[in-house]
Amino acid sequence: xxxxxxxxxxxxxxxxxxxxxxxxxxxxxxxxxxxxxxxxxxxxxxxxxxxxxxxxxxxxxxxxxxxxxxxxxxxxxxxxxxxxxxxxxxxxxxxxxxxxxxxxxxxxxxxxxxxxxxxxxxxxxxxxxxxxxxxxxxxxxxxxxxxxxxxxxxxxxxxxxxxxxxxxxxxxxxxxxxxxxxxxxxxxxxxxxxxxxxxxxxxxxxxxxxxxxxxxxxxxxxxxxxxxxxxxxxxxxxxxxxxxxxxxxxxxxxxxxxxxxxxxxxxxxxxxxxxxxxxxxxxxxxxxxxxxxxxxxxxxxxxxxxxxxxxxxxxxxxxxxxxxxxxxxxxxxxxxxxxxxxxxxxxxxxxxxxxxxxxxxxxxxxxxxxxxxxxxxxxxxxx
Ligand code: PMP
Numbered sequence: 001x002x003x004x005x006x007x008x009x010x011x012x013x014x015x016x017x018x019x020x021x022x023x024x025x026x027x028x029x030x031x032x033x034x035x036x037x038x039x040x041x042x043x044x045x046x047x048x049x050x051x052x053x054x055x056x057x058x059x060x061x062x063x064x065x066x067x068x069x070x071x072x073x074x075x076x077x078x079x080x081x082x083x084x085x086x087x088x089x090x091x092x093x094x095x096x097x098x099x100x101x102x103x104x105x106x107x108x109x110x111x112x113x114x115x116x117x118x119x120x121x122x123x124x125x126x127x128x129x130x131x132x133x134x135x136x137x138x139x140x141x142x143x144x145x146x147x148x149x150x151x152x153x154x155x156x157x158x159x160x161x162x163x164x165x166x167x168x169x170x171x172x173x174x175x176x177x178x179x180x181x182x183x184x185x186x187x188x189x190x191x192x193x194x195x196x197x198x199x200x201x202x203x204x205x206x207x208x209x210x211x212x213x214x215x216x217x218x219x220x221x222x223x224x225x226x227x228x229x230x231x232x233x234x235x236x237x238x239x240x241x242x243x244x245x246x247x248x249x250x251x252x253x254x255x256x257x258x259x260x261x262x263x264x265x266x267x268x269x270x271x272x273x274x275x276x277x278x279x280x281x282x283x284x285x286x287x288x289x290x291x292x293x294x295x296x297x298x299x300x301x302x303x304x305x306x307x308x309x310x311x312x313x314x315x316x317x318x319x320x321x322x323x324x325x326x327x328x329x330x331x332x333x334x335x336x337x338x339x340x341x342x343x344x345x346x347x348x349x350x351x352x353x354x355x356x357x358x359x360x361x362x363x364x365x366x367x368x369x370x371x372x373x374x375x376x377x378x379x380x381x382x383x
Contacts, residue, residue, distance in 0.1 A: 006354030050249025090140025153287030154296030163192030205251030
């Protein structure tokens with residue numbers, strides 16, 4: 001099996017797994033990290049080291065890191081928590097229709113509670129026009145939420161331009177940076193991002209842990225979604241999972257250190273893959289040709305039925321649409337925003353590479369793809 005679904009989840013980095021196991025086995029780290037006795041303080045120190053590493057990855061201060069169960073929760077907390085906390089100032093949000101389901105559904109939840117949401121479209125290249133964001137901001141706008149890197153196409157938004165214009169209008173900007181972490185530099189202070197979501201299992205860390213990172217100079221308070229404890233300054237109460245957070249911290253430190261090394265290597269492998277895929281007739285690339293993160297290649301195969309293509313590609317783990325929307329037969333709304341019709345959106349495949357991907361795997365995956373497409377076309381020649 002060739003694993004090319006790193007956008008859905010990255011394999012746990014062996015070094016991270018080892019260090020998590022060490023924390024889980026260490027008798028000195030088994031106390032509740034909220035306890036004030038020595039073992040509690042030892043567990044807390046382990047968590048605080050992880051907090052610093054996550055802050056460094058995001059370009060923030062440790063005090064701004066609010067640990068969560070993942071980015072679905074971070075997106076919900078960032079969006080709903082900000083909107084509810086700032087409701088007295090206005091009840092209007094700006095986002096895009098191409099966001100991850102956890103952002104879209106958090107905004108829909110607010111719509112049901114009476115908020116107005118402007119759903120921006122993106123161009124056929126997947127880019128959201130900063131001028132459209134500027135035009136959508138109203139006096140009662142209390143949050144703009146846009147992703148850094150799209151999880152289906154890899155398209156990279158101009159976060160710096162969006163940050164500058166939101167700051168100018170004094171509207172907080174939330175960025176889902178899940179697919180950017182470890183693949184693109186993130187510096188939320190410089191980019192003027194006020195809230196940022198991360199998920200450990202997209203950069204070699206464990207599944208089930210993430211963070212909402214706040215620029216504490218800008219966002220002093222949001223409304224928690226859960227109630228019942230003082231952990232994470234009351235913004236996310238609940239006993240913290242020491243080993244999980246340690247794993248996220250180690251993965252964040254590795255990702256920060258390897259940022260100059262891994263993305264260029266992954267991008268070169270992605271180019272190698274794309275050259276082969278796009279040489280097959282009727283195969284086109286989805287999303288902007290160059291403004292894309294290093295790891296994703298999303299292609300549409302004309303005249304081949306989507307489900308048969310999935311079956312024929314069985315020996316490579318790839319994805320049709322995003323993992324979060326799977327189980328749902330509807331074509332990807334993100335691809336349809338790029339102008340694909342339902343049939344073309346269904347005949348699309350996302351290949352996503354990671355640090356463990358090798359050139360041999362890429363060559364084999366390309367050969368499987370070439371063979372699958374020609375086989376399916378022979379079986380059902382286009383009318
Ligand atoms: N946002 C994006 C862009 C994602 O790709 C994902 C993961 N599919 C999420 C949010 C949700 O993250 P998690 O799996 O940690 O809930």
